[in-house]
Amino acid sequence: MPKCTLNGKEIEVAEGTTIIEAYKKLEEDIAHYCWHPGLSVAGVCRLCMVKVEGNPRLQIACNTVVQDGMVISNQDDEVKEAVRWGLDFHLINHPLDCPVCDQAGECGLQDQYMKFGKYDPEMAERKVKKSKVVDLGKRVVLDSERCILCSRCVRFTEEVSKTNELGIFNRGDHSEIGTYSGKPLDNNYSLNTVDICPVGALTSRDFRFKQRVWFLNKKQSVCTGCSTGCNIDVYFNKEGVWRFKPAFNAEVNGHWMCDKGRDYYANLNPYETHVEGERKDKKVKRIPVRLLNGMKGSEMINSQDLAIEVGQRLKELGGEKVALVITGQQTSEELEAVTEFFAKDLNSKNVFYWVNNKENFDEFDGILKRGDENPNTKGALKTLEKFGLNQTWSQLTDGIEKGHIEMVLVLGPENQQVYPDFKTRVEELSKAKTLVWTTACLNESLDKSNVWQIPANTFVEKEGTFINHAGLEQKISFITDLVHNAFDGVELARLMRGDDLPEEERFKNSPYKRVNNEFTSIRGDL
Amino acid sequence: MPESKLLTEHYHKDEYRGLQGYKANGGYQVIEKAFKMDPQKIIEEVLNSGLRGRGGAGFPTGRKWSFLPDNGEPRYLLCNADEGEPCTFKDRMMMERAPHQLIEGMVISAFAIKSHKSYIYVRGEYTESVEILREAIKEAYDAGYLGKNILGSGFDHDMDVYAGAGAYICGEETGMISSLEGKKGQPKLKPPFPAVKGYLGKPTIVNNVETLAAVVPIIKDGADAYKKFGTEKSTGTKLFSVSGDVQKPGNYEVPLGMPLRELIELAGGMKPSRTLKAVIPGGTSAPVLNKEEAEKATMDYECLAEMGSMLGSGAVTIIDDTRCMVDMLHVITHFYHHESCGQCTPCREGTGWLNKIVNSIVEGRGRLQDIDTLCKVADHMKGKTICALSDAAALPVLSFVPKFRSEFEFYIREGRSKVKGTRYAEMHA
Amino acid sequence: MFKLSPEGVEFVKSEVARYESKESAIIPALYRVQKENDNWVPNEAISELSQIMDIPEARINEVFHFYTMFNKEPVGKYHVQVCTNVACAMAGTREILKDLCDEHGVKVGEVTSDGRYCFQNVECLGSCGTAPMLQINQDKYNENLDIEKTKQLLKDLP
Structure with missing residues (x-):
């Protein structure tokens, strides 16, 4: 294990560690653009310069391996001067259009210039003109003038997605990233290129111009798109959730996540922000997509009262006459709480496991995406095992058919899109006298007179545990409150039992004061 | 001092191009001697000869060879014939006049470093050289100088020619390797060096045409005989491509250490009623020498290094008093702007910036502070990039501007050339 | 739309097999396309080669756009490439180039109307000892020129 001195601090690192990795480990500042821990070393931005004692030339930290006894510094005047000029070289042909750039606020050029910049530009010549607003694919838009040619995105498509759509064409200061015509950037990981782009060259077509990033808050969570359970940062504000980005977790997803997982954010917001028309003349429609209050058939009812009533009815019927349906979409805590209510309080064995697309469960794209599009299949199976339950689906349908089962409670899947049999199941189960469905999103097929709907929290509105495909337990925490009248499974179980909700505790993590669903997006309609 | 034709003795004969003519003039005899030697002995001989790379960097050839790791991996020998340094035209002559000399030198070198495959990477524009080399390689295969079990020695070697497609940067050894691998000719990060991980990740030696050809006389007569030519630290002979304002431009093979004055005389001297103003002694990347320096300079590695310039590829450009140095620098900055591969930021952006500033001056839009900006930009491009192109672009600026500052100041103040009296920019399309 | 001849396809395949890595065949393949298509490479050829x-x-x-010898647009029957680097510029090639352009009423890089x-x-x-020089298409160099010789040279072309 070589030891070295970095900016006067001693550090011991593993054999083969590069100087930049040592800097990151020490959390010391070091300028860089092209280096990315998840990609190969390109060594082209020439910003991570360091002075290694005994070496007359400055070295780049990303391609220099720490040797025992090295004395390394980037606080030297020579290094600082090199970095100042290095940054200026990056900026001389950059359009400096920060006010209209979507990256502003989370831009590597801005951030690093503030820290290491020269603050005295000397470029007085005409800048190079390059292509702007290029559609690289359906999700990513390129502005070549802003690009600093760090090649991260190109290396990503070569090394990670292995789809090879991107390249750097031409040479010298006329180099531009791009795709070959007819072969757009179209893979399920394309938005990672936007994440790793240190400047505003690659932007997400979906996210761009919707929010300024400094108006967004971020908190870590786990993607619910499949059983991989990629760690994510959820970006949100009072108006709702605006995007997901991957959060590094070496064990689960490394630095990346798939585009499909990212798309899911839109399902969390109470209103759909639907953009119509061309860029110049776009209209935003707001259509409610979340269930905002309890529904007893077509009658709107306070969700809390409805949950209490459901609990009373279930208790009245009890045992064989009631049934519970669970999926791999809820947290282990929710599954356990509701199952326990059925198994213990109601003394019912009628707990059924609804599986979507079982035949695809073992699919894997070799990167991150798995065929099992539930975050907690393992958790559901564990719950059933814990309570010794192993009913088959036909027992449920038979029971309903024959009238043995009168009331069914379904912990509905949060992500309805990955349940292609959603409608069929609703038809099947609504043959029972009363069907109670907890759901986050609206669904036409649930609009029936004997179907009661209870609004459910989405994963950003609750805390709990998901167990991923490999059996890894991952905690999610409360992020924001989007639909105030919705409950998670644990709360539902409490209400059904007849207990009160501990209100203060529930909102202790909220960044906002508890307000009655006061979204600024609605204010825009006034 | 006359020429010392160690390599070019028979170049004037047309027959020397073909296998028969080459053999008739003593060719392919050294290869037989080499096969009787221990490969390690050949490397030592080359090391002792003091031969330094003739492509530009001047790295000792024997030392380069000794960096090969002994790990059993296949090794490649690449001949760098991507002669792109402006004003250099010696390799082209060597390939066109004596292709078998290069092949012989390469087979001996390959035998020494135990390589069974070599490529000659020729710049794409040299279509004639490519044809001649292909023909010569075919002849050599037919005569048993290439292929399996060469001359019964048990040594196998295959050789191929690869034509580039127009990129100065492929003359940089790792750029050349990238290009040969079928990628953009962008230089690779070092370490690892090519001797450890080169072509397709395998140990690779890259040598210039002239370097590999020089192995033939070194093995023929021994290192000591070779060292009789040249100076202590710059041994042997070197081909100099003399161009510009001399009466007889062309390639001259002379012992290293020859005074630059004598080389100019050899090339016919200055044109009538013109006087020497400056010399670029080693290709455009080498800092320019003013008259005083040029008159004192000797053509060897150490003297030119002492003067802050370099021997480079041996391209000597003679500039007389009718030349405008602002215009000359403009041609040079344009070249580096055109040829920067674009991967390292300081070079990609800096070469364009330098060219734009000089262009502004040439077009009459210059400002006096541009002179300092030019020097500052060039200064910060030096030693900051993967390869030496950035330095090569900076050094002309850092020598032209201080040494001929008055011409730059005049051009900016008056909007016209001090020498030509007019604005020269109209000549450029 | 351009398509490689059957012999061209065979050539490309043989080049792919010739080198240690198949990517090495990209440059020879692009040369082949250029040879079969009046000295320039149309964009669609890239997908055929792919x-x-x-x-x-x-x-x-990437390779196609990196190297200057691959022409991205039509370059006429005779692509007259005049060296304007140091030695040739000193010998007057910039004047020759300007003269040729003026005579034919085109800008540098434009194809004449015929x-x-x-x-x-x-x-x-690399022809600095014999400047001024120019290369037509990818043929032998024309060296030791002046304006008159250049004009005659162009007239003598078939």
Whole structure:
């Protein structure tokens, strides 16, 4: 294990560690653009310069391996001067259009210039003109003038997605990233290129111009798109959730996540922000997509009262006459709480496991995406095992058919899109006298007179545990409150039992004061 | 001092191009001697000869060879014939006049470093050289100088020619390797060096045409005989491509250490009623020498290094008093702007910036502070990039501007050339 | 739309097999396309090569755009490449180039209206001892020129 001195601090690192990795480990500042821990070393931005004692030339930290006894510094005047000029070289042909750039606020050029910049530009010549607003694919838009040619995105498509759509064409200061015509950037990981782009060259077509990033808050969570359970940062504000980005977790997803997982954010917001028309003349429609209050058939009812009533009815019927349906979409805590209510309080064995697309469960794209599009299949199976339950689906349908089962409670899947049999199941189960469905999103097929709907929290509105495909337990925490009248499974179980909700505790993590669903997006309609 | 034709003795004969003519003039005899030697002995001989790379960097050839790791991996020998340094035209002559000399030198070198495959990477524009080399390689295969079990020695070697497609940067050894691998000719990060991980990740030696050809006389007569030519630290002979304002431009093979004055005389001297103003002694990347320096300079590695310039590829450009140095620098900055591969930021952006500033001056839009900006930009491009192109672009600026500052100041103040009296920019399309 | 001849396809396949890595065949393949298509490479050839060689389009396109000898647009019957680097510029090639362009009423890089010429400045071609020089298409160099000789040279072309 070589030891070295970095900016006067001693550090011991593993054999083969590069100087930049040592800097990151020490959390010391070091300028860089092209280096990315998840990609190969390109060594082209020439910003991570360091002075290694005994070496007359400055070295780049990303391609220099720490040797025992090295004395390394980037606080030297020579290094600082090199970095100042290095940054200026990056900026001389950059359009400096920060006010209209979507990256502003989370831009590597801005951030690093503030820290290491020269603050005295000397470029007085005409800048190079390059292509702007290029559609690289359906999700990513390129502005070549802003690009600093760090090649991260190109290396990503070569090394990670292995789809090879991107390249750097031409040479010298006329180099531009791009795709070959007819072969757009179209893979399920394309938005990672936007994440790793240190400047505003690659932007997400979906996210761009919707929010300024400094108006967004971020908190870590786990993607619910499949059983991989990629760690994510959820970006949100009072108006709702605006995007997901991957959060590094070496064990689960490394630095990346798939585009499909990212798309899911839109399902969390109470209103759909639907953009119509061309860029110049776009209209935003707001259509409610979340269930905002309890529904007893077509009658709107306070969700809390409805949950209490459901609990009373279930208790009245009890045992064989009631049934519970669970999926791999809820947290282990929710599954356990509701199952326990059925198994213990109601003394019912009628707990059924609804599986979507079982035949695809073992699919894997070799990167991150798995065929099992539930975050907690393992958790559901564990719950059933814990309570010794192993009913088959036909027992449920038979029971309903024959009238043995009168009331069914379904912990509905949060992500309805990955349940292609959603409608069929609703038809099947609504043959029972009363069907109670907890759901986050609206669904036409649930609009029936004997179907009661209870609004459910989405994963950003609750805390709990998901167990991923490999059996890894991952905690999610409360992020924001989007639909105030919705409950998670644990709360539902409490209400059904007849207990009160501990209100203060529930909102202790909220960044906002508890307000009655006061979204600024609605204010825009006034 | 006359020429010392160690390599070019028979170049004037047309027959020397073909296998028969080459053999008739003593060719392919050294290869037989080499096969009787221990490969390690050949490397030592080359090391002792003091031969330094003739492509530009001047790295000792024997030392380069000794960096090969002994790990059993296949090794490649690449001949760098991507002669792109402006004003250099010696390799082209060597390939066109004596292709078998290069092949012989390469087979001996390959035998020494135990390589069974070599490529000659020729710049794409040299279509004639490519044809001649292909023909010569075919002849050599037919005569048993290439292929399996060469001359019964048990040594196998295959050789191929690869034509580039127009990129100065492929003359940089790792750029050349990238290009040969079928990628953009962008230089690779070092370490690892090519001797450890080169072509397709395998140990690779890259040598210039002239370097590999020089192995033939070194093995023929021994290192000591070779060292009789040249100076202590710059041994042997070197081909100099003399161009510009001399009466007889062309390639001259002379012992290293020859005074630059004598080389100019050899090339016919200055044109009538013109006087020497400056010399670029080693290709455009080498800092320019003013008259005083040029008159004192000797053509060897150490003297030119002492003067802050370099021997480079041996391209000597003679500039007389009718030349405008602002215009000359403009041609040079344009070249580096055109040829920067674009991967390292300081070079990609800096070469364009330098060219734009000089262009502004040439077009009459210059400002006096541009002179300092030019020097500052060039200064910060030096030693900051993967390869030496950035330095090569900076050094002309850092020598032209201080040494001929008055011409730059005049051009900016008056909007016209001090020498030509007019604005020269109209000549450029 | 351009398509490689059957012999061209065979050639590309043989080049793919010739080198240690198939990517090495990209440059020879692009030369072949250029030879079969009046000295320039049309964009669609990239996707054809990609299929024949089983190499992603972007990789071929990178190589195509990196090297100056691959022409991205038509360059006329005679692509007259005049060196304007140091030695040739000193010998007057910039004046020759300007003269040729003026005479034919075109700018540098434009094809004459009859499709016969395209005059282009290029960087050093390694013929500095015999400057001024120019290269037509990818043929032998024309050296030791002056304006008159250059004009005669062009007239003598078939």
